[in-house]
Amino acid sequence: MSIQVFGLPVSRGVAIGRAVLVASSRVDVAHYFIDNDQIEAEVTRLRDARNEVAAELVALKSEVPEEAHAELVALLDVHLMLLHDEMLADATKQWIVERHYNAEWAMSAQLEVIARQFDEMEDEYLRERKADLEQVVERLLKALARQTTGNSHTNGANARDFAGEDPLILVASDIAPADMLQFKRSVFTGFVTDVGGRTSHTAIVARSMDIPAVVGAREASRIVRQDDWVIIDGDAGVVIVNPSPIVLEEYRFRQRQIELERAKLNRLRHTPSVTLDGQVIDLLANIEMPSDAAAAIEAGAVGVGLFRSEFLFMNRNGQLPNEEEQFQAYRAVVQAMDGLPVTIRTVDVGADKPLDRMSSHELRHEHSLNPALGLRAIRWSLAEPEMFGQQLRAILRASAYGKVRILVPMVAHMSEVSQIMSAVERAKERLRADAVPFTEVEVGAMIEIPAAALMMPSLMRYFDFVSIGTNDLIQYTLAIDRADEAVAHLYDPWHPAVLQLVERTIACANDAGKAVSVCGEMAGDPAFTELLLGMGLRSFSMHPAQVAAIKQRVLRADVRALRAQIASVLASDSPQETCVALLKSKPH
Template identity: 60%
Template sequence: MAFCLQGFPVSRGVAIGRAVRIAPTHLDVARYFIEPDQVDAEWERLRAARDAVAHELRQLALSLQRDKAAETSSELLALLEVHLMLLHDEMLAASVRDIITQRRYGAEWALVTQLEITSKQFDEMADPYLRERKADVQQVVDRMLRHLKGTPSPTSLSASATTQLNAGQGEAANTPLVLVAHDLSPADMLNFKKTVFAGFVTDVGGKTSHTAIVARSMDIPAVVGARSASQLVRQGDMVIIDGDAGVLIVEPSPILLQEYAFKQRQGEIERERLNRLIHTPAVTLDGQEIELLANIEVPSDATAARNVGAMGVGLFRSEFLFMGRGGDLPSEDEQYESYRLAVQNMNGRPVTIRTVDVGADKPLDGHKSDQLNPALGLRAIRWSLSEPSMFLAQLRAILRAAAHGPVHLLLPMLGSVKEAKQALGFIERARQELQARDVAHGAVQVGAMIEVPGAALMAREFAQLFDFLSIGTNDLIQYTLAIDRADEAVAHLYDPLHPAVLRLVETTIREGRAAGKPVTVCGEMAGDPSMTRLLLGLGLRSFSMHPTRILPIKKEVLQSDTHKLAPWANALLRSDDVQAAMDHAPGG
């Protein structure tokens, strides 16, 4: 019987094939006690599994580094490094050993017990991105359990097993397969390149999970957060993944199969058309030049951004340098090398580096936050201002990288002129310190990130203080509507088209343009083609997004006339049914 499951759409396209269902290893663990004289042996089993997984991940990383043509190398390498750091986390290892020693649990049971404790700690974090890092710990534990039990990796199906599954359905050995799993690790994702899997679905994860990030970079049709998919889907079921709608269709009717097969072919044709736009300037029908920039996570992402025609980097998230380090902060030199690499990889195109957007609600120092509401507490620029030595080290590193190419420096979560002036004072102090040390550095343009309503309402004052403004729509929507989009109870209320949100965006764009300062949108709205004409009509001329979204947005730009869009967008701000008005956007 046909049925549908709804999840999060994280990677475009359609995949059709037979389901290969993988149950989570940590849900199928034998729980047994051991004798006192078995403690050392159990610990050695665990260490052997850890070392085997570490070796496996290092081999995958080496193979990825050798694959110079792999566009996904940067993100996968970074995620493999995160998993290697988690594997060798001393606190995690000590906790598991204590459970084996004191409670006399078997190795598998001890590992799963500590996983449950760690998962609860992640669940208490306010930041949705950090909450989803729980999946990384689960993936590492799952991989160790597979070694302890001698179970193969989810994606390591042999050719004979693949043939057997297809033969059971009376089909050819090359029939596409779709992986349905509780979750997938970066290492499992890497194996997609060596298998016949056409797409995947996971029970857990969100739009900012590592699984989603890598799926987008690999351009694999995928749906995450489909809850009980791995339990409801049977081995060998015919399934359809609609990566655009975030839907999994199980045992579809012949008519539905034909419809989606047609949609799949159309998608392939559309991608070929989009690839022809790489070298086409992003200019509207009425001659407006539009800047299309890329959001990147690690320095090597800059290469992928350049390959799809990005005019620069509109948001380089520096958090990857600070996280998963067991309490250590990156040195100035370490940061400088990463920023320099990103700048050089862009070959003279500007790189906007955001100062670290973490805080007391995030596990950088190994201590749990005692704030009642960390999302409204000491985070982003507030945390940086409270840690002068850390902040100055990062600012010096960014200024030094600016000696190698054009760099813009972006300050996150500013809320007042006082904060802004404090931050600008730190930048000047960092410059003076480099001059005193006679260290080469360059000039930077400094921008304010508009992601709280107070900052949007102060856009005029900020435009006078800064060289540019950058709107972070993800946080702006959440703070304006008091909605955590990662909370399933209220996620349906997360609305980019809410009139209050649109008015704050329009105010920021208008005030920036009035002051002659560039304004960029770098949240998810920038990479959503359904929002492109609205943002153009509101006066936006600079978009920053994940590299895979640049060509679809460019297509919208090339078909738009801002003279027609401006009056429509302004009227829409006063509409009591914004969604209906969006359906009647003027064409070219």
């Protein structure tokens, strides 16, 4: 039977494929594909974990006091039976051998399959045994976590070899940023999550991969079963489970049309980005890893406007990258861009991007009531001066190989500005003392807190440039958790207050003769291109996949005409409607 699930459209297009479920678990587990030569070791890990849990249960049985109720012993026997049941043991092994899942992912995937079978049982006693199964699996996952393994996560380059001919769609309750980093190099053609908002990390990465995604789909991970055929309508925010042949063919036709449109846009990638009235517009790329630089060049970006360095710090089992490792990564990007500018943002962890290394500060932060308002971004860096110094030195060293700028996230206080500038100077002095080459770099601030937008004249006395992070600016201006689907409908980039802050920031920077760009999601949304141009923006930074669509809008824009219309948009109670009406009335 065909079912429709509705969520938030966050990455446009159509994806059709078989569902791969990442089941939610009370124990957080890693999800990654393994290579052929890792299968035997992963199966061994699974077997060792099962033997360890069996020994634990047998030991518990021997320790049960004689006066204890007989049902306790019987319960432990049930757990032992479930542990060795072929539905759990052998089937989990099949996920490893056939799908190349790591052992933890295989275990949680099989739990999802068996748990659904328990849910469908008519006998209440048997249905209640699901809790026993979950407890057994939780023990197994903890045993796996205690193991030390030398297995390295595959980057997915050969994942197509074992994925089969059918395209795959990832369905999950939520996807952690660390997992998204693994899946980004993998075989999935679309994402569906139960939770999340338009600027949640899953949504951002899906857009960066240029693949369709729907988030906030509530019960999708419970409704969809492993290997179900699924259609993602990324334009409408609809997930169709087990579609009829007619619907399937209709969406395949839409896929072909979308591919043709993308092919047309790709022809623009080497066309200079100049408006009708001769304004040169810089279209830059947001990247997350050094390997993304190739996609930026291919898309026709004229530089990297945002290198999210925090992804170098994730998936490392608690070990942060040292100065040399960071330097190698930054230098690789700078050299790959071959003379084009590279803006490296200092580590922006916290909120939806926690680290797996937890200091005492971070432990308090992780369990705070609102991580988005806690110890994150520059606040975390200033609380970890040794780490911050290493990163600044690594960035400065990379500047010897090309044009590099430093971008500092979440600046809000003048006291922070003083500490940032002092840290940069200390890093320079250390390099000079060690005779390490570097060049003078510009230091900029991300404007993503309303306080920063309101104090722009003060910030402009110290910073060389600013970049507007619209995702957080909207979140903090409207008091909306951008990853919470319960309030996602209130996340509004068209809100008059948001637009006025953006316009004020651009105007203040231009008046001070300082460079200003937008690196948030608004920069890559064609609906805002003309509005931002009219506000005076001349530098957009976005995911490489979005460059061509924005360039098309730029090539058709007349900035002089747009500038005259900005006042009416900003004065409107409904800026979006006013902007759309003005664009429709514009002669073509």
